[in-house]
Amino acid sequence: MAQMNNITRSLLPPLPSGNETIVDNPTATAVGALILSIVFLLGFPGNLFIIWSILARARKQSVTTLLILNLAIADGSLMGLTPFFIVYLVLKNWVFGNVMCKVLFYLCLVNMYASIQLITLMSLYRLLAILWPQRVASFTGRKTVLRVLAVVWVLVMIASIPAMIFRRVKHKEKNISVCDSFHDYDSHVVIQYTMELVLGFLIPYTIIVVSYIRILRRIRKTKFGRRIRSEKLILAIVLTFCLFWLPYHIINMVQVTWALCPAGPVKTMLDKIWHRSRAVTSSVAFISSCANPVLYFFAGKSYIRREGLAFMARLFEGTALESASRKIRQNSQNCSREKEKDADAVMLKDKEADSVTNSSSNVKPVKNGK
Template identity: 55%
Template sequence: MNNISVSFLTGPKTTPDPDEENAVKNDYSAAIGALIFSLVFLLGVPGNLFIVWSILARIRQRSVTTLLILNLACADGFLMALTIFFIIYLAMQSWVFGNTMCKIVFYLCNSNMYASVFLITLMSVNRLLAVVFPHTLYHLITRKVVKRVILGTWVLVMVISIPSLVFRDVKEETDDMNQTTYVCAPNHTLRRHVRFEYAFQTVAGFIIPYAIIITSYVLILKRLRETRFQRNIRSEKLILAIVIMFGLFWLPYHVINMIQVAAAWYPKDSATRKRLYGMAESTRAVTSTLAFISSCANPVLYTFAGKSYIKNNGFAFMAKLFEGTSLEQTGTKSTQFTAKDDLGKNNIDSENHTLASPLQNRC
């Protein structure tokens, strides 16, 4: 989530350069930024906690999809809790938490970015195995395998987020009135550092995962057309909605990342470099905010998806939604063939391995 707070505090630079982060006090921008983060906090923290509570307290049999949603809610909810740091940062227009917290907070922000997209990728791969390889590879998905994959995903997330610890420091700045402020900003000392961090974020956190996601859904659609499988499954629609929403929120952010990477290839005094960097700086605040808001959007999505349950189930409506996806994935009438399958199988979309006992995941 690089530059998200800095962007709200910076204005146009006379000499744009990706290695120079000069904070400009702007009360209006800071107020708008603090308001957005406050709304994100008020919506995202309770919303994601409600998802966690619904799954842990209300659902006994948890499918793979439900467990991945649980971990996604844990990641998003934890990130939303960090918004308090950004609210104070913007209100005071100075980073008052020290250099260590500067590194840790942005490290955790980037960890959430990777965790979110990796968990969504696992959802897509899980659907691929359930639909395309239901009687071969999908039978290998046991409770132990799921636990190890989720744990391994979190370990990978923590490792590949390390550049956020290295390329982030508190900088001291003095304005025209000799007032000193502190900015938690990137500390790229070389152009290759800019290219590495932003390119790595986009390739590892967007291009590769989304290539896997798109490939999975292409194969799923191909399989369904071959078998003429007619169905109306909430889990399929819910996962697809999560994938699309995440992509819409994050694509602009990664486009700006690549523009900044392109700018870093040009000499420091190049007009093209200044133009590209100026473009990135002028839109960084908006794209970073969209990316950040994505972590509080899932509870809203689930609420709309489960609105039909609200009247009859009250606060248990979300648990009912997730139970519905589990039932579909364990083989109900809605998941049966309506036409003959050339393989003679009756249920290519079953998640036979629902997990009756809770996994010890990262929540």
């Protein structure tokens, strides 16, 4: 086996001498390995529990439930990959081969894209449920939602292909290998990381922010102006994803700036920044996938005594019922207005009838033609 590894390393392209890699900083790799270990212990069983709760305990799979199920699948898949990266950071050596280097980082990017796109769909669905509660059911049927989810997964798989193209293993001195993005031209760096920023952050977060601005404005105009639990929960998911993925995208932009910057002291400084920060910021990004089960736990803790292990399923059903109750309240408001109009019309008719009878009673009867 050792001889095979030596042969494999001899076939890998070497790194230029003096080039720094993302595993060269012992502090960064130690912190990254610690973060990933905690994330795995919390996030992997947590997301599996969410998937089990929805599939086995949910009485009805609403739109919100289906979106949360797919989000848990994306997060759980990402958590399942963390042991490989923990080993990589601890050993400071990629021992899994070139194919796994491409596949694992491709799957990471797929699940990153999937998570933010699913959160975007959640925000859009809440917006539709608030603005057009009577029409939302007509275009959010189960088949339609499943088709939309299938399209989302296909698109994120296509968008993640650059990770397989640019990611590969190279070997350093002392039989040490690294799995990193190696680009033949600086333009490749710009394309890959700008694409991640635009598709994985700027576009979806613009949609999310606009959606929640409209949602909050609409809620304030209604009598039921308080933000109910489902809005708070989804808003917490959105903010959590932004908090933990923002450092990763900032380092991406530092690397893009480094690629565009001419040779000089600034380029050297940027090179050190992104190399030394990549391991930590990538590990911090993984926290967002273990944070959602924690958020669901605190949001649904009122169900624990009553429902036991099914508390998570009842929570997701509750978020769906809140949308339905909003529709019922609005329909009841409309019905009450129509009833008031009908009552006013009846009162007018009664008044007219009374006036007619009163006028007829005032006319004296004529006797014997006189």
